[in-house]
Structure formats: structure tokens, C-alpha cells
Amino acid sequence: MKNHFFLSFLFLAITSISVAQENLIINVYNRESQSLNGHWKYIVDPYENGYYNYRLEPFDKQENPDKAAFFMNSKLDNNYELLEYNFDKSDSISVPGDWNTQKENLFYYEGTVWYKKSFDYQIRKKSNRVFVYFEASNYQTEVYFNGKKLGMHVGGFTPFNFEITSFIKEKENFLVVKVDNKRKKEGVPTLNTDWWNYGGLTRDVKLIETSENFIEDYFIQLDPKNNKSIKGNIVLNGKNITGKKVEIKIPELGINKTYTSDDGGMVSFEIPSNKITYWSVENPFLYKVSISSDEDVIEDQIGFRSIKTENSNILLNGKKVYLKGISIHEESPIRGGRGHSKEDAKQLLEWAKELGCNYVRLAHYPHNEHMLRLADKMGMLVWEENPVYWTISWENEETFLNAKNQLTEVINRDKNRASVIIWSMANETPVSDARNSFLTRLANLTRQLDPTRLISAALEQSNYQNNPNIRTIDDPFAEVVDVLSFNQYIGWYDGLVDKCSNISWKITQNKPVLISEFGAGAKQGLHGDKEARWTEEYQENLYVETLKMVDKIEQIQGFSPWVLVDFRSPRRILPEIQDGFNRKGLISEDGKKKKAFFVLQDYYKKKTSASKK
Structure with missing residues (x-):
């Protein structure tokens, strides 16, 4: 692998199953999205009956999960069946938001709450891809889409996303999320903190639609060793990302450069400039930065400054x-x-x-x-x-x-x-x-x-x-x-x-x-x-x-x-x-x-x- 200047997007190998999720898509802030915020149905489940059977075996480990699993969002086929939950008849809660201050009976609650959101979605282009993106959820989150487990995330304050391209339908999709905010000795943070342990889907949830091959990540900064140079890297995501043209534009600096991605879908660059207006407390100047490939374009507002001791x-x-x-x-x-x-x-x-x-x-x-x-x-x-x-x-x-x-x-x-x-x-x-x-x-x-x-x-x-x-x-x-x-x-x-x-x-x-x-x-x-x-x-x-x-x-x-x-x-x-x-x-x-x-x-x-x- 080439000696890239920045390694931020190289996700170091995580061997812990507790943090198994997909690479993070950055700058969702400026990407086209569909919000899933609003009213969600929820079920409080302190005994986790919707996750385990009575032998304490997880339903999501079964090849054909039981209808009793809450993530199946099951409906009765007839009046003779036994089914002991119903999202559609359950109470609603606002997302984003903590459950503690929304529901008086959950003020001190620590445990599992299940969330369910139903929606329709029309993919703009057949070859496009769709991801569900969570800005944060406290603390351990299991995510299911149309009855399939997408993965899990641990940590209450950082974003995560999962691809749902192969599961999404035009009508009657349902996203079910199990959120557990129980404090744990081995957790980060641990059992004892001096702030409130707010539970739930505490930040925005949205759908991100991308092209088949898209710009997943980039790091564009002033070179810490040379304040007359902008350095960085860009990484593409997809099946066809080798040898792709990637263009970087910073119009106010007169920068318009084109590069070719390497075998890993990465681009490294260094662009000299004597015209940079440095971001500062007195003048927080942000440049409009545009990055584009054959299939994708993303914009950001980036300030260039150095910080040293x-x-x-x-x-x-x-x-x-x-x-x-x-x-x-x-x-x-x-x-x-x-x-x-x-x-x-x-x-x-x-x-x-x-x-x-x-x-x-x-x-x-x-x-x-x-x-x-x-x-x-x-x-x-x-x-x-x-x-x-x-x-x-x-x-x-x-x-x-x-x-x-x-x-x-x-x-x-x-x-x-x-x-x-x-x-x-x-x-x-x-x-x-x-x-x-x-x-x-x-x-x-x-x-x-x-x-x-x-x-x-x-x-x-x-x-x-x-x-x-x-x-x-x-x-x-x-x-x-x-x-x-x-x-x-x-x-x-x-x-x-x-x-x-x-x-x-x-x-x-x-x-x-x-x-x-x-x-x-x-x-x-x-x-x-x-x-x-x-x-x-x-x-x-x-x-x-x-x-x-x-x-x-x-x-x-x-x-x-x-x-x-x-x-x-x-x-x-x-x-x-x-x-x-x-x-x-x-x-x-x-x-x-x-x-x-x-x-x-x-x-x-x-x-x-x-x-x-």
C-alpha cells in the first residue's frame, strides 16, 4: 500500500464483535438524504423478551426467527395465533430524543427499548445504493431492516451506518432498532459518571442514497509542515473504484485538479498555494471544497489553519x-x-x-x-x-x-x-x-x-x-x-x-x-x-x-x-x-x-x- 499522508479513513482492524459495523460515510451533513425523524413506535422490554426466547437464546441467531422476535414486526395471520406484542398499537415517541425526558415513567429507566419506523422509498436510480445512518444512539444498538439484522453498534455519541440496498422495497419497509442503555463496568464510559445516562435514538436518523461507486471519505487539511500547501486523501467506495478520475475544486483558490485513484480506490494529493486565507478566531474563513468522481459529487466547507505547540x-x-x-x-x-x-x-x-x-x-x-x-x-x-x-x-x-x-x-x-x-x-x-x-x-x-x-x-x-x-x-x-x-x-x-x-x-x-x-x-x-x-x-x-x-x-x-x-x-x-x-x-x-x-x-x-x- 502506498504511504498515504493521512490515514484517517483506513479503519484499523477491529476484532471485537461488539463493535461490528460498516465503514463510516463522512459528511452526511451535506449529502442528499431522507429524514426518518418523527414519531416512532416503541416497546419497553426490560426482560428482553423480544430478543431472547425463554431459554435465553437470541432470536437473531436462528435461521428462521420466531414471530415472537420483536425485530420481525410480526402480524397475526388469524385469531388463533399467539403473539404478545404489536408495534402498531404501541405508544409513539419522538426521534431524535431521549426517552427519559419524553416519558415520565422512563425517567430513570435503564434497559432495552425497541423502536419501529415504517416507510416507503423510491430509489432514484436502479444502480444506486441506500444506507441507513444514525448520528448517535445510546448505548448498545442492534439494527434490523425488514426482519434482517444489519449489525450492531456500541457507544452513545458517535455515528454509524449500514447498507440496506438489497433489502429495501418501494412500499412497507420497516426499521426496527433495539437500544439498550444499561451501564456496564467494562463499558466506555463505565458504570459511574457525573451526567445523565439518556437512552434512545438521541440524534437524527436518515437514509442516504449514493451512486454505485461513491466518495466515502476524505481528509483535506493544511499541511502541518508547510502552510503554503494543502494535502489530503480521498477514498472511494464500490466495486469499480480503481483508475477512476477524481476532481478537487476550491474555486476561491483557483484550484481545479484531477487525479486517478489507485488499486484501493484512494487518491493522495498535495496542492501548493500562496493565496490561502487562514481560518482563525477573528476571521473564521471557510472555503467551498468540491470533490467529484465519474458518478458522485460532494461539497464541504473547510477552513485551513495550523495548530502547534x-x-x-x-x-x-x-x-x-x-x-x-x-x-x-x-x-x-x-x-x-x-x-x-x-x-x-x-x-x-x-x-x-x-x-x-x-x-x-x-x-x-x-x-x-x-x-x-x-x-x-x-x-x-x-x-x-x-x-x-x-x-x-x-x-x-x-x-x-x-x-x-x-x-x-x-x-x-x-x-x-x-x-x-x-x-x-x-x-x-x-x-x-x-x-x-x-x-x-x-x-x-x-x-x-x-x-x-x-x-x-x-x-x-x-x-x-x-x-x-x-x-x-x-x-x-x-x-x-x-x-x-x-x-x-x-x-x-x-x-x-x-x-x-x-x-x-x-x-x-x-x-x-x-x-x-x-x-x-x-x-x-x-x-x-x-x-x-x-x-x-x-x-x-x-x-x-x-x-x-x-x-x-x-x-x-x-x-x-x-x-x-x-x-x-x-x-x-x-x-x-x-x-x-x-x-x-x-x-x-x-x-x-x-x-x-x-x-x-x-x-x-x-x-x-x-x-x-
Whole structure:
């Protein structure tokens, strides 16, 4: 195989049956599609009677599945038959959306829910192919079409697709999806998280029709070693993909190049240009990029920029950038529950902009593609995170393969987004040999898939030379990452606010430092003494003192306080204060800003003014 510059589309061999799915079609965002969103029929199945017979044997392993299998969507042939389910007479639920906030009786439910959607479809051209594409489904998803199993997917926040060309009919198709959101020790994330385990088809579901041979994937970026050159690769999918002409157009750069695909249906290219307008926070310029083959054409909006580190600095297009950030969970600020719409993403990013941010940390899992597309347009830098969180089963190879697969999927989806500058491997994971090996393997994978971005993780910290007033990053994984990051909660979990004035940091690695989290809980509207926990004044005072403290860290290049908006968490049960919400947001779940919001906003304004001098 040729030594291609980018390897992102080369899906590394996955040996785990738990992640058996087809190659991901990228840029579904700009492809012609038919939405399957709307009302779906659903059946709650905590005992999984629709999946197993009474001997606990899976129906989908049978050569001729029993009509009792829910994925058969069976109907009675006569009144003498016994059939104990009926999708058509069952309740409906909206897709996309989590079941927890749609159905009161499913608020805390963790288990299996079956979804069914019936539809007609007319293929535009006989030789065309059709795929069903899921933007995300939490957590383990089994997909059946017209009674045939297409495959399964594990992971709640990344897209997947299956081809249905040979099964689709003009009339009366039915798609049945088994979604199981039960938490598992060996899962990614694992059993214990500090966010809500929303279940269901939480993002869009759509049909994608392609030509027989189509453009499946591409990676088009500024050459990280030469900012006067655009490099990349394109991969075709189909039976007849060798020796095909592939054309790349970037009209605003006067680029119109034609290449020939190799034996694997791939094209590698390098195009010099002295006219490139670089994407930046101040000028988020996106080029219209068109890729076409004999049978297919796809367009995208791509920004060209470089991101590097040099000693303790982060360089965007060769210039130092200070990351004025905030962490964000993917909850809808409009209706509550898991966010999924463009409007949800727009509101969250607009609040971040109002705060004065040029950077957001999307925690603790991949967010909807809307977030990245809008960040591209709005000039917002982005940290994306793999959901390797807290106490993962480090020695379990299946767990690693699961994490590897989810990381590969988010990198493949978002590798052409200029806004994404950091891939995060993990959050707050305790140091051990097994953990270090696990994360190092993920980092090595990431550098293979995408050599153009930075790698980080929320690392562990400790006392420097046993001095409790001096902190340091004493984490072996610090040698692997490009950017040192850590979470600190001095004044909340670690003493009271006055402790901030006594703490300093001694960072021994010559790398940039980001504080990936700090904060305190406050109930919006609860006022009192600044030393009284849960008041807006306590949170406000913590921000004032924390900002003074972190400004003294020599290598500090930014931070992303925890968190933009209050979000649901079953860990947070204190009556009349938390009521099922993590209260560290600068904005309440109903959109009201707390006093600390304006402290950080003022700090970022001063940072902006200082940088202009």
C-alpha cells in the first residue's frame, strides 16, 4: 500500500464483535438524504423478551426467527395465533430524543427499548445504493431492516451506518432498532459518571442514497509542515473504484485538479498555494471544497489553519493564542434533556460567545455534529473528548477496542473541521501501569489517524516534593500529550475559597498548560454570604480568587471552567439545591445567568484588551 499522508479513513482492524459495523460515510451533513425523524413506535422490554426466547437464546441467531422476535414486526395471520406484542398499537415517541425526558415513567429507566419506523422509498436510480445512518444512539444498538439484522453498534455519541440496498422495497419497509442503555463496568464510559445516562435514538436518523461507486471519505487539511500547501486523501467506495478520475475544486483558490485513484480506490494529493486565507478566531474563513468522481459529487466547507505547540505556547497559524474557554455538556437549553438540534447547539455556543470565549471543551463525550459545524462558522476553538472517564476497565482488551472504535469514529466525523484543535483521550483517570498503556495506545492511534491536531487529557496532579501548598503534574501520561491539562477544585472539594491564595503550581514539563476544569456549585437565585456554600456569592467569590491563582501559573495558556449550564446528574440529589442537577453552571438550566458569569466575562474582556496592546 502506498504511504498515504493521512490515514484517517483506513479503519484499523477491529476484532471485537461488539463493535461490528460498516465503514463510516463522512459528511452526511451535506449529502442528499431522507429524514426518518418523527414519531416512532416503541416497546419497553426490560426482560428482553423480544430478543431472547425463554431459554435465553437470541432470536437473531436462528435461521428462521420466531414471530415472537420483536425485530420481525410480526402480524397475526388469524385469531388463533399467539403473539404478545404489536408495534402498531404501541405508544409513539419522538426521534431524535431521549426517552427519559419524553416519558415520565422512563425517567430513570435503564434497559432495552425497541423502536419501529415504517416507510416507503423510491430509489432514484436502479444502480444506486441506500444506507441507513444514525448520528448517535445510546448505548448498545442492534439494527434490523425488514426482519434482517444489519449489525450492531456500541457507544452513545458517535455515528454509524449500514447498507440496506438489497433489502429495501418501494412500499412497507420497516426499521426496527433495539437500544439498550444499561451501564456496564467494562463499558466506555463505565458504570459511574457525573451526567445523565439518556437512552434512545438521541440524534437524527436518515437514509442516504449514493451512486454505485461513491466518495466515502476524505481528509483535506493544511499541511502541518508547510502552510503554503494543502494535502489530503480521498477514498472511494464500490466495486469499480480503481483508475477512476477524481476532481478537487476550491474555486476561491483557483484550484481545479484531477487525479486517478489507485488499486484501493484512494487518491493522495498535495496542492501548493500562496493565496490561502487562514481560518482563525477573528476571521473564521471557510472555503467551498468540491470533490467529484465519474458518478458522485460532494461539497464541504473547510477552513485551513495550523495548530502547534512551541515550548509552553499554543500557536494558531504561528501566533500565540490564549484559550478563553468554558466546558459544555450536551443538554438542550430549549427543552431540557439530551440536546440534538442545531438550535440547541447555536444557543450554547452563543452563550459561550457572550461570555467572551474563543474556545469550548465539549465534555465528556463527542457532541452533535451541529456543534462543530457552527464552531467552524463562529470562530470557536474546540476540545473534543473520548468518553474514557474515571474508572475504566483498563486491563480489559474489549474495553480498549470499544474506546478505540469510538475515538476513531469521532476523528473520522470531524477531522475536516478547522475548529477542532484538541483530541482528548480521557478525563480524571487514576494512574496505573494498565491505564498508562491504555491511554498511550489511544494517543498513538490518534496520531496515526490525524497528525494535524494536538492531544491532551485531564491529567492527575499531586503535591510538589510533599509540599501541600505547591501542586504539580506528576502523571506519566504527561510525557505523551502535547498539552498538559488538569482539573482542580480548590475552594470547593479542596478546602474553602481562602485556600486559593496559598496554592501555587510547579510545572516541570516544558509544555503549555490548560486548566480543564474549576468551579463551584450555586443555586441560581440563592443569595447570601460569600462564604455560604451554594449561594451565587460563594461561586462568584471562588471565580474571583481562582482567576488570581491561575494567573500565577507560568505556563498557563487558558482554561475551561466547569461548566456553562447546569445539567442533570443522578449523583446530585440534595433537596432544594441540586434536585438532580449539577449546579456548577454559570447559567441555570432555565437560562438565567449567575453572578460568576459576569466575573468570568469581565476577565475575558480584559484578556482580549491586553492582547490587543
